[in-house]
Amino acid sequence: MSLLSKYYVDSWSGWHLETSPGPQSLVTLFLLITGGLLVASQIWTFLRVLLSLFVLPGKSLRSFGSKGSWALVTGASDGIGKEFALQLARAGFNLLLVSRTEEKLSALADEMSSKNPAVQTKRLAMDFARNDDEDHEKLKALVDELDIAVLVNNVGKSHNMPVPFVLTPEDELTDIVNINCLGTLRVTQLVAPGMVQRKRGLILTMGSFGGLVPTPLLATYSGSKAFLQYWSTALGSELEPYGIQVELVQAHLITSAMSKIRKPTATVPTPRTFVKSVLSKIGRHGGSPGYTFSSSPYWSHGLIAWVLTCVMGVMSKTFLSFNKDMHESIRKRALRKAEREKGKKAE
Template sequence: MDFLDKIPKPILAILVGAGFMAIAKPVVLYIQLLLSLFVLQGKNLRKYGPKGTWAVVTGASDGLGKEYATQLAQKGFNIVLVSRTESKLLALQSELETNNAGSAIKTKILAMDFSKNDDGDYAKLKALIDGLDVGILVNNVGQSHSIPVPFIQTPKNEMRDIITINCIGTLKVTQIVAPGMVQRKRGLILTMGSFGGLLPTPLLATYSGSKAFLQHWSTALGGELQGTGVDVELVISYLVTTAMSKIRKTSMFIPNPRKFVKSVLKNVGRSGGAQQMAHTSTPFWGHAIMQWWLENTLGLGSQLALNQNRTMHESIRKRAIRKRERDAKKA
């Protein structure tokens, strides 16, 4: 008490106030997180157009892209399906039109390999959507490393394809679709982000960097388009049971594509776990809570988080190499 008596009252008040804020801020942020995930409602997708409005989905033939197309069709949107394999697109096109025959859903398809960065393919996409009322764009196409790999050992073609598909492809498609949205004064641009873009990830350095690029690009684009009627949202995910993740078993923190996409479309406009970046959402509750604790305990870019991330991916790489060796012996 003698020590406290010697501190001038104004300074003591400042210190007490700072201590209170340090304790209260995490509590307030956690309450905001829970409200965003479980109480507050996302935007009604009808804001982006009546039934029959079009949605463009890239990487549409598998995994999350296929699920986005499926659920948006169920909600009354016509779908433009863009992906590499024409046979898969034709199969999905038939499935969507058959399952939604009662609502007369229309579909269009375009088979294009984003890794080729072919201007002719982008010209075909522009021609395909010309005159369509596109209300939603889902930038889902993406590629990661085949297995975790040190950057200096990364195959040149893999490095090139990751940047070309994840970054250049997303930018070019958005430049084609967004002007019409701005002209119509309504639209939603959803871009798939990743925990890899939040957490610098050793042995996935190129993929991690590509997703960090999309984070800043998407947030900046959202700032540019604010007030135009076009909403921009980067969707952050941890693992989902898709071919890219190579995980088949669901858990509390690893949903299947159906559950994940449902959470995205239900919570458009809500930040979820992404409370520190504008125009960003972590909508699946397990991912959101994980992100909040990482940000408020380890710190996303801390040496401790970096070391743990490296250890995890070194282990994944060793297991993947052993599996390749076993498969090679069987061949």
């Protein structure tokens, strides 16, 4: 008898001979070990998410530029863009403000000068939907004479209301692509060479959960944000050797004109609270540990992103259906509101 063999007692059938483990036992053991490792990996990932969101600080903004350096913020006149400008000014950066409306830019520049007299401001009114070469030449002339240490690609556009792709107005479709994609690419291409030359810089691009999870009835917007996800990852890999930090900021809902939400909640922060979390967590993945050069720094958004990235591989149809139902409901309410307003005007 083999030394590996032994006897054991089975209460039902008496004495039996047990030999060394067979193929079935080895497969079972392999599956148990693999399952244990996967569970341990998920627990470790979640602990990293908690540390990133609640404990570990981000890189100092001053590591990206010296005194007198500039920050360029697109879509700077309202909401998140305005808040980025104000908080970067408080951090000591001079500001190059770019947005569509000259009056709003002028008012923001005056507000910043009154709050931070030492901060210099320059501004350029341009409509990114036009994708106008002359506008970009004017911006290039400003960028070339400044030490741009921080670029915030904030300018963006969504649909006026949730809409099936086949019913999307052509001008709305074109505007979304021009603003979200081409505008971001062209501005970054103007700024990045100077950062490469100086071997330092920070490029923040506003992403969206619409790019993290495919969103029916916001198909063009969702696709544009997914494009920025892959573009940022590729760009981050290219620029990392030059000391440049590239980060796509994944955001859920925020109180803003775009979201049409005014009241903040635990999952819908104000622009001030959201931007503060972004600037304090530079270089931390937050709730997006599986996405290189991406971050979900606001605590509730980070937890939601972690859940989505962990389960969406096996539940993508569930999330797709949920998103579709939610935006169909929003579209119905928006259409009813439009009908009411139309009726009031007719009176």
